[in-house]
Amino acid sequence: MTVELLHWPRERGRRAELQEANQPRLLLVEADASPPLTVDPAEDWVRLPAKHRDVQARVESLRRRAVAEPSLEDGVLRTASGWVSLPELEARIVEVLLTRFGRVADRQSILAAGWPNGTPNRNVLDVHLHRLRRRLHPIDLRIRTVRKRGYVLEPAP
Amino acid sequence: MTVELLHWPRERGRRAELQEANQPRLLLVEADASPPLTVDPAEDWVRLPAKHRDVQARVESLRRRAVAEPSLEDGVLRTASGWVSLPELEARIVEVLLTRFGRVADRQSILAAGWPNGTPNRNVLDVHLHRLRRRLHPIDLRIRTVRKRGYVLEPAP
DNA sequence: CACGGCGGTTCACAGGGCCGAAACAAGCGG
DNA sequence: CCGCTTGTTTCGGCCCTGTGAACCGCCGTG
Numbered sequence A, B: 001m002t003v004e005l006l007h008w009p010r011e012r013g014r015r016a017e018l019q020e021a022n023q024p025r026l027l028l029v030e031a032d033a034s035p036p037l038t039v040d041p042a043e044d045w046v047r048l049p050a051k052h053r054d055v056q057a058r059v060e061s062l063r064r065r066a067v068a069e070p071s072l073e074d075g076v077l078r079t080a081s082g083w084v085s086l087p088e089l090e091a092r093i094v095e096v097l098l099t100r101f102g103r104v105a106d107r108q109s110i111l112a113a114g115w116p117n118g119t120p121n122r123n124v125l126d127v128h129l130h131r132l133r134r135r136l137h138p139i140d141l142r143i144r145t146v147r148k149r150g151y152v153l154e155p156a157p
Numbered sequence C: 001c002a003c004g005g006c007g008g009t010t011c012a013c014a015g016g017g018c019c020g021a022a023a024c025a026a027g028c029g030g
Numbered sequence D: 001c002c003g004c005t006t007g008t009t010t011c012g013g014c015c016c017t018g019t020g021a022a023c024c025g026c027c028g029t030g
Helices: A012-020 A052-067 A088-099 A107-114 A124-139 B012-020 B052-067 B088-099 B107-114 B124-139
Strands: A004-008 A025-029 A043-047 A071-073 A076-079 A082-085 A104-106 A141-146 A150-155 B004-008 B025-029 B043-047 B071-073 B076-079 B082-085 B104-106 B141-146 B150-155
Touching: A004 A012, A012 A025, A025 A052, A043 A052, A071 A088, A076 A124, A082 A124, A088 A104, A088 A107, A088 A124, A088 A150, A104 A107, A107 A124, A107 A150, A124 A141, A141 B082, B004 B012, B012 B025, B025 B052, B043 B052, B071 B088, B076 B124, B082 B124, B088 B104, B088 B107, B088 B124, B088 B150, B104 B107, B107 B124, B107 B150, B124 B141
Parallel strands: A004 A025, A025 A043, B004 B025, B025 B043
Antiparallel strands: A071 A076, A076 A082, A104 A150, A141 A150, B071 B076, B076 B082, B104 B150, B141 B150
16 A cells, blocks of 8 residues: 655645545645644645655555555455455455445445446345455454445444 | 643653553654654654644644544444444434534424424424434434523533 | 423334345356 | 356345324423
8 A cells, every 4th residue: 555645735636536535645735834634544744844754754654554454456355354355246346345444335336336337136236245244254344334325344343 | 632742752651651541642753853653543743843833733633533523424423432324314413413513403403404394293303313312322422402492412421 | 289281202103115134046167 | 066156036124214102300370
């Protein structure tokens, strides 16, 4: 997982994109700008001009926070507890859930990712989420339902 | 919730205590010291000498992470204690209570938000507030009644 | 003091809808 | 032939919402 660097407030738009994608980022705050107030643990900032050492430290902290999150690569889903292999379809579903880790991924997006050419059945998603839950349990992940909205992927308590 | 300030690395011991107590803290890093690598969201640091504005911003961010006014997004209500999913109707009610967090939201406004086309029954609001109370308890929120006036949403004591 | 009204709280119940779980079937590759 | 992946159906249960009713504390009134 990489950490994105961007200028603040110049690249305000890019910040919003990265935030949406849950991408760790370090804001380089211009000398005369006021720093952002953020509660997002995937975001930090540093005042310019900054020592190289300080930038490095903040980047490293962001990276460490990020590796606490699960990662998906080549159909393998990893957490601190281990890994499981995912079939193609369910990997695509998890991909969406991951980009919104800890937040709601709406049914719409999940369906689009899983079945780009239209959903075959009204019930398939539910069934596959059931199967995913079974698979994810051993690596301490769980999927919580938000009725009429979507699903949240998060660490098991 | 307050944020503790301390010097780093001079007050190393105190930092450990605060960490143990999960007390939000801001480390003031001496000019020639190397910054700490932390993943704890209740900790942040700033390089000395620092602008007053920057210290203020970091303190404020730490405070928000700790007390965290609840936030409502996609039918999910979040506090520092966790989150619960809300059904559509109750989400609309909470939306009003949130805009007046800590102050009285009058019945009128709540009714209008919950039932834009007129309230079906004189009792519904009370019932749903009862249900909301149950739901909000696990995330340390409560709803207090102000007779003849309305309701106050606030952190549980 | 007894009484009743008002506002609010809590409970039980019912209809409708969404979701979860299981079981089966089909296809595919090893 | 067997196991894995994916789709389909069915059934049951739980959630959401509304409704009625019992109950309670507060307060004014006779």
